[in-house]
Amino acid sequence: MSTTDIQITSVLIVEEEVQLTLAELCQACNAPQASVVAWVNEGVLSPCGETPDDWRFTGASLRRARKARWLTHDMEVNTQGVGIVLDLLDEIAGLQARLQRAGLD
């Protein structure tokens, strides 16, 4: 097997240093633009900016958008359902963090 060695000099922390445009988010979570627009209209994702061309998504949106993609395209959950599931998952994650903080997990 041939191996190529590559030194990477620039690594960005997505959640802290990156803002994504609509096209970049679609590419990164592999979802069609129509899906991302539907998630924004449903309040699943909340970009800055007025029109889709101006939208800027925080790096933290990537994780949320990847879950939304799975729920929409593999589990065939509708947009409202995606919003509810993601909010519940956030709540579970918050509760688990509290348990962990208390050393009870």
Place this chain on the structure above:
Amino acid sequence: MKFKDYYEVFGIPRTATQDEIKRTYRKLARKYHPDVNKDPDAEMRFKEVGEAYAVLKDPEKRAAYDQVGKRWKAGEEFQPPPDWDAGFEFRGNGAEFHGDASDFFEALFGRQARAAQGARGHARGQDHHAKVLIDLEDAYRGAKRSITLRMPASDAQGRVVLQERKLDITIPKGIRAGQHLRLAGQGEPGLGAGPAGDLFLEVAFNPDPRYRVDGRDVFANLPLTPWEAALGCSLSLSTPEGPVQLTIPARTAAGRQLRLKGKGLPGNPAGDFYFVVSIVAPAADNDAQKAAYRALADTFDFDPRAVTKG
């Protein structure tokens, strides 16, 4: 590479209907989704199930896969026969599965394989996602990691060969679990003159029983003996940053959090490190120890059940 039996992954017969496949996928995906199932193997199973579904849900891909499947069993050494998918028209361009696909999946359905079979045009390569495990100590100091990615490509004879890329990356100090690193241009190569996609690495911490992490704050248990807690003491303790000398004040109660400001994960602002006190009383095994407990009982007029007394 080994042949993968996607029907075996699903636990269904080859004659299953598309509807059964869909139902089975949803059941397995719910069971193994890493948000729901914290078992360390769950994530791997989830990926495997997702990959199987990417093939079985598409009638064209499934039919092509069934053709190949007649000749191999799960785990057998596998090399896609030439023109194995001749006569099949896959929908969409390339694979629709975007976890970390297995070599087997990539060889059959990956974009490389499609491109080799005569796709034309220029398109940006897809973004890839992978996970990298680091120790909590690495997040305090920053770390160098080598990541090896394997990607099937076609050689001059049109055969599928595995190519390996080793990426040497620096994980920035202060990274937190769940954050992603973006490596520009290290995803899938573009088609034609199209640019390569990006690689996203999700960072996770190796489990460490000593520490719990919440955002940038880090917690550790600090068990004390009753006399250490009552009288106070000075202890030498380890933290991810190295040893610290800690003064335990007298009258320290269980549950008290002793904060080392700024000793959590680095950042702006840095997190804090907490020792969470618990008090552990030893069992009295011999006469001298029992006598010591009796002396305590005689000395203290102490009732921990004052409120719940029956």
